[in-house]
Amino acid sequence: MDILSEILAAEQRIRPNILKTPVIESRELSNLINGKVWLKLENEQYTGSFKARGSLNKILSLSEEEKSSGVVTASTGNHALGCARALEIAEVKGTIFLPHNASKAKIKALSNYTAELQFYGEDSLSTELYAKEFARQENRTWVSPYNDPQIIGGQGTIGLELAEQLPEFDYALITVGGGGLISGIATYLKAKRPNTKIISCQPENSPEMALSVKAGKIVGLDQYIETLSDGSAGGIEEGSITFPICQKIVDDYLLVSEEEIAEGLKFAAHQHHKIIEGAAAVTIAALKKNKERFEGAKVVLLLCGANIDIEKLKKII
Numbered sequence: 603m604d605i606l607s608e609i610l611a612a613e614q615r616i617r618p619n620i621l622k623t624p625v626i627e628s629r630e631l632s633n634l635i636n637g638k639v640w641l642k643l644e645n646e647q648y649t650g651s652f653k654a655r656g657s658l659n660k661i662l663s664l665s666e667e668e669k670s671s672g673v674v675t676a677s678t679g680n681h682a683l684g685c686a687r688a689l690e691i692a693e694v695k696g697t698i699f700l701p702h703n704a705s706k707a708k709i710k711a712l713s714n715y716t717a718e719l720q721f722y723g724e725d726s727l728s729t730e731l732y733a734k735e736f737a738r739q740e741n742r743t744w745v746s747p748y749n750d751p752q753i754i755g756g757q758g759t760i761g762l763e764l765a766e767q768l769p770e771f772d773y774a775l776i777t778v779g780g781g782g783l784i785s786g787i788a789t790y791l792k793a794k795r796p797n798t799k800i801i802s803c804q805p806e807n808s809p810e811m812a813l814s815v816k817a818g819k820i821v822g823l824d825q826y827i828e829t830l831s832d833g834s835a836g837g838i839e840e841g842s843i844t845f846p847i848c849q850k851i852v853d854d855y856l857l858v859s860e861e862e863i864a865e866g867l868k869f870a871a872h873q874h875h876k877i878i879e880g881a882a883a884v885t886i887a888a889l890k891k892n893k894e895r896f897e898g899a900k901v902v903l904l905l906c907g908a909n910i911d912i913e914k915l916k917k918i919i
């Protein structure tokens with residue numbers, strides 16, 4: 603499994619249908635750490651998140667037989683949106699499973715696409731496992747939200763863009779759920795800029811990857827705990843290829859509270875006039891919480907998405 607080669611292939615495959623998202627400096631955060639902080643704005647990507655990359659790469663990689671059988675996937679929303687768009691680009695039929703508590707904003711956005719929606723479970727992992735079994739029974743093509751080389755390769759094109767957009771940086775802070783995003787970006791950056799530190803950021807209410815790496819095996823929580831970072835919430839399926847990648851090339855794991863995530867959302871709105879979702883605010887929260895650690899450094903924060911319910915955002919602000 604050569605993820606770096608897959609990233610390079612993905613760059614050629616998806617570039618016509620993907621935005622090269624901007625990188626902007628945050629003067630406020632730069633001043634906070636007496637260094638340089640840049641924001642990589644994947645919240646401005648098609649479908650409002652980085653997930654447009656991996657899902658498009660996967661679906662364009664399918665054989666004609668796999669396409670004709672129809673696609674099944676599962677998501678809390680962002681991967682679903684990316685898949686829905688990719689299915690239309692590739693002219694492939696598909697069914698998307700979501701948990702019953704999926705974001706209303708993401709469900710509404712999905713209604714603009716032609717993919718069939720079905721609902722199961724209350725958390726991403728149970729939804730995912732059910733959908734995977736449904737795909738097997740129906741002889742349909744399963745597309746994992748993260749546990750797939752083509753998904754990781756598509757997300758890794760962000761690392762390629764960052765290397766082109768910024769001459770150097772010391773740290774990349776990336777929100778982690780199943781690990782597809784950080785696995786792709788870290789693989790590319792560690793290959794091209796091995797001194798760059800890759801920092802995983804997660805909510806305290808859903809820190810499965812951090813717990814798993816600490817335990818040396820994939821572990822989950824006893825019960826789902828609600829978090830503003832719904833885009834990263836949920837467990838990791840057994841045997842996921844993202845877990846050993848994270849074990850090997852992610853340098854550290856930072857956790858943040860719900861209050862700190864809310865402050866990150868407010869910061870993006872008030873200081874940069876950006877609408878971001880909770881998962882994107884996790885990296886802002888992690889930097890602010892650990893500002894002494896990043897004193898004088900050059901830091902990239904990945905803002906992974908913008909798909910938040912506006913009523914929820916209004917209450918927070």
